[in-house]
Structure formats: structure tokens, C-alpha cells
Amino acid sequence: MTKEREEMLAFAKNDDERKLLCRLYDIAQGARQHHSVKSTQFLNGHELLLAQRALSKCCSVCFSAYGGYDEAERRVISFSPDGDDFDYGICIIKASINKEVSLSHRDWLGSLLSLGIRREKIGDIIPMEGGAYIVCCSDIGEYIMSNLESVANTPVHLLMCDDNEIITPEKRYKEIRSTVPSLRLDCILSAGINLSRSDSASLIKSGRVSVNWEVIESPSHIVREKQIISVKGIGRLELFEIRNETKKGRTAVTIKRFL
The missing domain is CATH 3.10.290.10 (RNA-binding S4 domain)
Incomplete structure (x- = not known):
């Protein structure tokens, strides 16, 4: 085990955190060895804080975290040997429904998971009037577009969009x-x-x-x-x-x- 890996794993408090840091170390090393940009899947808030603490102290590969918009809670970490051209591998789907219908975050997430999608493939789900923005890994974007037909028995219309189109609601x-x-x-x-x-x-x-x-x-x-x-x-x-x-x-x- 290299010194850098040992130093990273010292931040772990339990087996789950140790497994996460091992994965991050392997991805970072893959980026350095192959001189190519590599990225994780989505990390939750706790995983992200742990990753940023460990990587900022122990990782020699440049990294950046992004989740589709500035206030994102769930984010992907991208590693770049050159410190630029980060590729997060995410896409954003605008899901529209009848404006008279109100759906919860649980409704949206449950419908996505029922398609057999793993939680780490899905980023934030951002509510808007008449629907939601779904941030996800780009490798499942087309699958969602083809298979998510309704949420809580409510028909949905899906459209790929850019991150600058996201309108985040004011926190109440x-x-x-x-x-x-x-x-x-x-x-x-x-x-x-x-x-x-x-x-x-x-x-x-x-x-x-x-x-x-x-x-x-x-x-x-x-x-x-x-x-x-x-x-x-x-x-x-x-x-x-x-x-x-x-x-x-x-x-x-x-x-x-x-x-």
C-alpha cells in the first residue's frame, strides 16, 4: 500500500468510508496512469465532505466536484491529470407534468428507482412548477428518456436540457x-x-x-x-x-x- 493511499484511508471511520476512499484512490490513480479524465458516480453530502477532506490532503491528482448546478447536494467528482477539462459525465432531464398535479421528491425518486436504476446514478431532483429537473449520470440519460413514462400515475414529458436552464426554487x-x-x-x-x-x-x-x-x-x-x-x-x-x-x-x- 502506498503512503498516499494509507494517508487517505486514515480519514475513514468505518468500513463503508474505507471502501469509498479506496474507490476514490483507484479512480484518481487511473486518471494519472492513463493520463485521462475519470469521474465517480454521484456522492451524497456526507460522502462528498469526507472525499474532499481526504483528497485535498492526500491526493496529487487535480479534482473538482459538480452536480449540475451551483447549490447541488449530490455531486460527481472528476479527476484530471492536467487540472483542466474536467468531465463530470452528467446530463439533465426536464420532466414536465400537468401543473395542477403536485408530486413529492419521493414520488420522483421512487419512479426512477423502480426502473432498476441505482441510487448513485441519480443526482439531485429539483422541483419546479409543473415538474422537476432530474440530474443523472449521462450513461443512463437515454434509458430514462425511453422508459420513464409516468410518476405516481401522472404522465410525464421528458426533454434533455443544459445546466444553465435549471431554475432552482427559492428555499422557504x-x-x-x-x-x-x-x-x-x-x-x-x-x-x-x-x-x-x-x-x-x-x-x-x-x-x-x-x-x-x-x-x-x-x-x-x-x-x-x-x-x-x-x-x-x-x-x-x-x-x-x-x-x-x-x-x-x-x-x-x-x-x-x-x-
């Missing part, structure tokens, strides 16, 4: 200004979704809570400013601002709860 959120006894995850979660600390702790211990896309099962985990908290079946929060300490020793915070 409720701003919550509160004071908390500490920046522990159970405290922030309790303030953000109006649960007791004991109920918040139970949610966390059940494995339903992620911080920056990493599952956290410790209620005492400290949340940092601008970190995203996701709760399965409930929604998503951001610890937007840590303001000041009150006279009673509590911490004033601003939390965004996305709608």
Missing part, C-alpha cells in the same frame, strides 16, 4: 430565535422542532438524525454554526447563527427550519 424556511442551555444536538433539535429534550434524544439514538449528512447517535454531539441537521420523516434544520450568551448562561441561537 421558518426562522426560529431561541435560547438553549448548550449547543448539544438534543438541545438544538428540541428548539428547532419543538420537542422535549428527551424525545429529541430518543430520535437521535434511533439513528434518524444526521448532521451534515452524517448519522449521529449521540445526543451530546456539539453542533457548529451553519451545520445542517436532517431528521428522517420530519425535515431539515440549519443552525444559522450562534448569537451570544444570556445573563442566565444560556446561548442565543437562530435556527432555520426548512419548509
